[in-house]
């Protein structure tokens with residue numbers, strides 16, 4: 001499609017939104033009816049592309065996992081190319097406040113500078129660490145939308161221990177966790193269609209001005225950015241970088257899974273309502289579909305993914321395989337009953353099917369194909385899950401379950 005026409009379509013329909021049903025007109029041909037879900041067979045996790053059964057952890061790690069990651073790279077999210085000139089990564093703590101939240105924590109505002117002969121950009125990274133805890137602390141790293149305006153402490157008594165954006169940092173500090181956030185829009189626009197200003201331009205060889213069909217889209221750029229956040233954490237003595245839980249909601253839940261699948265430095269991953277291109281299975285075509293996604297957000301994935309619109313059965317992967325690539329590191333999936341756009345059932349089934357690999361690697365997983373009851377979290381399993389009533393957001397109930405899951409899996413010796 002002509003890029004200008006596409007750009008106009010996106011301006012009209014692709015504004016940042018929640019997954020709630022605000023897009024009434026937009027989702028009128030979407031299936032939410034379980035009885036109309038097509039019949040499908042998932043690609044097998046434990047058979048290699050040449051038909052070899054995968055029966056040992058070694059065969060998983062050396063053969064099948066690399067195969068699957070490569071397929072996700074070139075067909076779904078897009079591969080990060082070798083940059084034409086090496087990208088220098090450097091860190092600058094631009095502000096340090098040891099009295100954050102009335103002295104409960106220290107806040108560092110870090111700039112991650114990225115530069116090479118093609119240009120220079122900086123990504124904002126926030127790091128909070130509790131003052132009382134023994135250092136270095138485990139921490140959560142949140143893939144965050146660009147809300148730098150709202151990450152101040154809310155000193156009003158109605159919201160003790162929270163930031164203005166709702167993040168319950170007081171609870172994290174009380175449990176001995178640090179909390180970090182990476183601001184992806186410093187690297188790539190929410191619904192980027194040009195790829196001329198952000199991180200992509202640093203990677204172009206002479207003559208290139210747009211990602212190739214198999215090269216990184218928006219979500220892949222977000223994942224790359226979180227890994228640069230991890231590069232910084234490896235240098236911060238207040239943080240135990242071997243115990244970092246990566247998390248994100250919705251679009252950022254998708255980016256979270258792709259980050260954790262590739263970057264094994266992350267010890268645990270939490271996908272909050274990540275839906276289509278996150279935890280939900282493509283083949284169910286329930287709620288948001290590949291077609292819907294690439295119509296509104298054409299470059300969240302790579303252009304190769306467009307080829308599978310209405311041909312999901314031809315995909316050599318489905319999203320349970322993405323979760324499996326995180327194994328044996330614990331993964332937690334969160335859904336809610338009214339978040340039908342994200343296909344809660346498909347999110348659960350991905351986690352359930354990925355459990356097969358966790359078990360092969362000596363871990364534990366979800367035992368039943370049946371979605372658990374509302375507010376019956378599965379925590380004592382390397383693949384965790386909860387569903388609650390309500391819609392598309394992270395509520396206090398969810399935050400506390402994420403912390404419970406991390407308490408069990410990140411704090412054990």
Ligand code: GCU
Pocket residue numbers: 016017018019020249250251252274275276288293
């Ligand atoms: C849109 C999009 C979803 C995405 C969501 C969000 O609704 O269709 O895939 O998860 O935005 O990020 O809130």
